[in-house]
Amino acid sequence: MSQGVGVVGLYVRDQEEALQFYVEKLGFHVHTDARNGDYRWLTVQHPDQPSFQLGLFMPQPPVLDEATAQALREIVAKGAMPPLVLVVDDCRAAYERMRARGVEFTQEPVDRYGSVDAGFRDPSGNGWKMIEARRDAGRA
Amino acid sequence: MGDGALTRTPDRPLTGMGRGNKRGRERIGQPPELLRRLLRAKDRMDAASHEEWPVPRLARVSGVSEAHFARSFKEAFGVPPHRYLLTRRIERAKALLRDTDLPITEIAFQTGWNSLGTFGRTFRDVTGESPGELRAREKAAGHQLEPVPACFLSAAHRPDLKTAVLEKRRQDADGSMSGSQQMEVS
Numbered sequence: 001m002s003q004g005v006g007v008v009g010l011y012v013r014d015q016e017e018a019l020q021f022y023v024e025k026l027g028f029h030v031h032t033d034a035r036n037g038d039y040r041w042l043t044v045q046h047p048d049q050p051s052f053q054l055g056l057f058m059p060q061p062p063v064l065d066e067a068t069a070q071a072l073r074e075i076v077a078k079g080a081m082p083p084l085v086l087v088v089d090d091c092r093a094a095y096e097r098m099r100a101r102g103v104e105f106t107q108e109p110v111d112r113y114g115s116v117d118a119g120f121r122d123p124s125g126n127g128w129k130m131i132e133a134r135r136d137a138g139r140a
Numbered sequence: 141m142g143d144g145a146l147t148r149t150p151d152r153p154l155t156g157m158g159r160g161n162k163r164g165r166e167r168i169g170q171p172p173e174l175l176r177r178l179l180r181a182k183d184r185m186d187a188a189s190h191e192e193w194p195v196p197r198l199a200r201v202s203g204v205s206e207a208h209f210a211r212s213f214k215e216a217f218g219v220p221p222h223r224y225l226l227t228r229r230i231e232r233a234k235a236l237l238r239d240t241d242l243p244i245t246e247i248a249f250q251t252g253w254n255s256l257g258t259f260g261r262t263f264r265d266v267t268g269e270s271p272g273e274l275r276a277r278e279k280a281a282g283h284q285l286e287p288v289p290a291c292f293l294s295a296a297h298r299p300d301l302k303t304a305v306l307e308k309r310r311q312d313a314d315g316s317m318s319g320s321q322q323m324e325v326s
Contacts, residue, residue, distance in 0.1 A: 070169060078178075104180075107186070108187075
């Protein structure tokens with residue numbers, strides 16, 4: 001595939017902390033880590049998804065004015081950013097693995113009509129649903 | 141509107157009222173670290189809304205003093221913690237009414253009420269219909285909502301409780317507003 005969405009970014013409160021979380025606790029790889037003064041372009045990638053990068057960005061000057069950056073930090077910390085979905089083969093196994101690594105789960109795995117989902121947050125407050133699709137979902 | 145219950149917090153003006161007081165003052169937000177910890181209390185209520193969540197328990201989850209918790213929570217999320225919990229319980233009850241055939245008594249019990257009477261009264265105050273009426277209506281409408289993850293779907297159907305339930309009862313008695321509209325008016 002040569003066309004499509006390449007990068008979607010999250011706002012995080014601390015890029016080092018976010019990097020540790022997404023790499024060490026979730027198993028992502030670093031794709032790009034480029035600094036320019038205070039600015040750091042940091043993206044990570046799911047090992048099974050080489051065409052997509054998840055950006056871990058700081059809301060900060062000079063890209064944003066300080067008041068806007070502060071407002072965004074508050075919004076992220078309140079968990080008010082849009083939903084994120086991580087698709088997994090086995091939700092319960094991933095839950096056990098991630099919980100052992102210290103991931104903050106907001107919802108234990110729950111069965112819903114054959115699919116299983118759990119909820120967790122990154123250290124900044126971004127909320128993820130982790131979903132194991134229904135076995136027969138491939139036909140949809 | 142403009143009565144004491146909703147306007148007594150001077151640093152959160154409602155719909156433009158009191159803007160003059162703020163002129164020339166910096167907007168002082170809450171520290172993101174505090175908000176992140178308050179979010180933890182909200183998450184815990186989300187995860188177990190059927191449990192009792194007295195302020196000391198929530199304050200402990202957030203690492204905030206009991207004296208400051210309720211005010212900080214309301215400032216962060218726009219509703220007091222107990223009212224937030226109420227919306228979550230009603231949301232769950234609505235989902236159970238819609239998606240299961242559990243008896244209403246059982247649903248009341250599962251969603252954290254000790255008395256069927258309180259459940260039914262609160263449910264009607266918040267949603268404008270009784271649990272039985274909602275169930276009948278939802279069943280008649282059928283299920284068209286499958287493709288959205290259930291968790292997000294239920295958030296979208298969360299009652300928008302911006303006024304206290306008692307306040308709402310009083311407004312109903314006054315006949316000042318009608319139907320579900322008033323839940324959106326604050």
